[in-house]
Amino acid sequence: MASSGEFNASHIQSLLSEQTPFLNLFFPGLAPVTSSLWALLTVIPNGYGGLLCFCGLLLVFGKPHLQVTMRSIPNRHIATTIDVPHRDEAYDMLISWVCAQPFAQSARTSLVTVNLKPTTSGDGLIDKKPLHFSPCNGRSYFWHKRNLFIFARHRSQEQFGCTREEVTLSYFGRNSGVLRELLGECRSHYMGLVENKTCVFEHENDRWKSSRSKSKRDAATVVIKEHLKKMLIDDVAEFLDPQTRSWYYARSLPYQRGYLFYGLPGTGKSSFSLSIAGRFDLDLYVLSIPSLSDRSLKTLFAELPQQCVVLLEDVDAVGLDRSQGVITDASSDGRPQKSAGKVSLSTLLNVLDGISSSEGRVLIMTTNHIEHLDPALIRPGRADMRVEFQLADRDMIIQLFFFIYGSEPSNLIQRDGSEDSADEDSADEDSKVNITHNRELRQLAKKLAAKIPEFEFSPAKIMSFLLANKHLPRRAVADVGAWVEKSREERKKLSRTNSWVLNDEDEIDDH
Numbered sequence: 265m266a267s268s269g270e271f272n273a274s275h276i277q278s279l280l281s282e283q284t285p286f287l288n289l290f291f292p293g294l295a296p297v298t299s300s301l302w303a304l305l306t307v308i309p310n311g312y313g314g315l316l317c318f319c320g321l322l323l324v325f326g327k328p329h330l331q332v333t334m335r336s337i338p339n340r341h342i343a344t345t346i347d348v349p350h351r352d353e354a355y356d357m358l359i360s361w362v363c364a365q366p367f368a369q370s371a372r373t374s375l376v377t378v379n380l381k382p383t384t385s386g387d388g389l390i391d392k393k394p395l396h397f398s399p400c401n402g403r404s405y406f407w408h409k410r411n412l413f414i415f416a417r418h419r420s421q422e423q424f425g426c427t428r429e430e431v432t433l434s435y436f437g438r439n440s441g442v443l444r445e446l447l448g449e450c451r452s453h454y455m456g457l458v459e460n461k462t463c464v465f466e467h468e469n470d471r472w473k474s475s476r477s478k479s480k481r482d483a484a485t486v487v488i489k490e491h492l493k494k495m496l497i498d499d500v501a502e503f504l505d506p507q508t509r510s511w512y513y514a515r516s517l518p519y520q521r522g523y524l525f526y527g528l529p530g531t532g533k534s535s536f537s538l539s540i541a542g543r544f545d546l547d548l549y550v551l552s553i554p555s556l557s558d559r560s561l562k563t564l565f566a567e568l569p570q571q572c573v574v575l576l577e578d579v580d581a582v583g584l585d586r587s588q589g590v591i592t593d594a595s596s597d598g599r600p601q602k603s604a605g606k607v608s609l610s611t612l613l614n615v616l617d618g619i620s621s622s623e624g625r626v627l628i629m630t631t632n633h634i635e636h637l638d639p640a641l642i643r644p645g646r647a648d649m650r651v652e653f654q655l656a657d658r659d660m661i662i663q664l665f666f667f668i669y670g671s672e673p674s675n676l677i678q679r680d681g682s683e684d685s686a687d688e689d690s691a692d693e694d695s696k697v698n699i700t701h702n703r704e705l706r707q708l709a710k711k712l713a714a715k716i717p718e719f720e721f722s723p724a725k726i727m728s729f730l731l732a733n734k735h736l737p738r739r740a741v742a743d744v745g746a747w748v749e750k751s752r753e754e755r756k757k758l759s760r761t762n763s764w765v766l767n768d769e770d771e772i773d774d775h
């Protein structure tokens with residue numbers, strides 16, 4: 265009579281032999297390996313040993329699948345998760361908070377980035393190229409307010425070299441309020457970082473991407489005619505007033521306002537747009553028409569938030585033809601030229617008026633060539649105000665001088681000498697030095713303005729000259745005559761080169 269041990273061994277042996285074809289089903293192509301392994305198993309007399317080997321094999325071959333399952337169990341049944349889209353500002357909020365946490369410093373796989381905003385340290389000094397480490401390609405566990413969280417981030421390379429990123433935040437528990445609270449904390453942290461800054465968004469692959477946060481630009485730092493500056497700021501303030509919003513809604517009018525800033529390059533159109541966004545604490549969304557297609561323009565406009573400033577640069581680069589799929593546009597010299605995949609006028613007009621246009625939008629279009637714009641683009645409703653940004657006149661030159669060399673209010677320049685002497689009589693020693701300094705600055709400013717011809721140079725050009733002498737106002741005044749001559753020479757040379765290029769192009773076209 266066979267012992268029970270023998271019976272069990274032979275029973276298990278036969279059982280296992282029956283599994284071989286079944287195993288081949290799971291590991292196709294590995295028949296030689298699996299059959300010899302089973303042969304090995306079947307000669308093991310002890311059934312438990314065989315079972316152990318079976319489990320071991322399962323572990324070896326099924327490990328990847330097992331890992332995924334084990335990982336997804338807590339996610340599905342124990343944890344609460346929030347996905348954070350890569351291109352949304354919520355992502356910046358989360359990442360900037362994560363970077364500041366101790367667990368981010370000790371993560372085994374990190375992503376290091378330079379210049380993640382902002383770059384100013386606590387004491388107000390610029391922290392040059394700070395490094396930021398954030399956990400990457402994996403999961404990081406961290407405790408926060410007695411809850412265990414998982415920060416998971418996976419970066420992968422997509423087509424055309426784009427990086428795709430998936431970020432999730434989970435916590436072990438079923439109360440989604442905990443995650444929302446943490447994200448609220450991330451938001452407060454981020455808002456603290458961007459306080460007194462203007463968030464600038466640019467486009468990347470048809471999506472908005474927060475590109476940088478810039479210190480708010482004070483309107484006083486952009487030198488344009490005072491009455492124009494005041495008119496524009498008052499107009500935007502009035503538009504953004506909640507009462508105006510109700511007024512628009514009551515009449516079912518689209519709550520939008522458009523401006524056209526035109527003028528030569530370097531006259532402050534973009535700078536003033538930035539200062540408007542900063543003044544009203546709005547984000548700035550920058551679109552450059554030459555780098556867009558019809559499709560991307562539509563997508564980007566559809567994704568604009570409710571209240572923001574949209575800066576549409578170089579609108580003269582839009583197609584001249586109103587039809588879809590336009591093939592002509594205006595070149596910088598004004599002559600139509602062939603182009604492909606550019607924004608057509610009809611698409612631009614549609615997105616400006618379309619239902620996808622955001623409410624409370626302040627649209628600023630800029631151009632160097634107002635004469636090339638289709639009247640439809642700049643009619644009231646699309647461009648409610650048209651403002652010319654001019655080359656520097658005497659007043660602006662003096663303002664630029666004080667902007668660089670001192671904080672003297674520009675209206676002091678208008679005073680006559682008698683007020684100076686009255687000031688001087690009542691001043692103590694320290695302020696006497698200041699008054700003498702101010703008086704000298706005023707005289708230097710007037711001299712400089714007398715040497716630069718009005719309406720010939722852009723504020724940007726004069727600014728760059730003054731910046732080259734930023735601590736030397738007297739030298740600036742002494743050198744300005746030579747600078748004017750040199751700049752004129754350069755301009756002549758440039759226009760000669762341009763006309764050669766144009767003539768050459770004409771000849772090529774004729775052939």
Ligand SMILES: Nc1ncnc2c1ncn2[C@@H]1O[C@H](COP(=O)(O)OP(=O)(O)OP(=O)(O)O)[C@@H](O)[C@H]1O
Pocket residue numbers: 485486487488527528529530531532533534535536630631632653723724725727
């Ligand atoms: N009116 C101005 N007051 C102060 N700074 C100015 C002014 N105009 C230009 N600048 C300076 O010159 C540089 C270029 O100015 P900005 O980009 O605003 O000019 P723009 O008119 O928008 O030029 P473009 O038409 O080429 O886009 C900036 O650094 C800005 O600070």
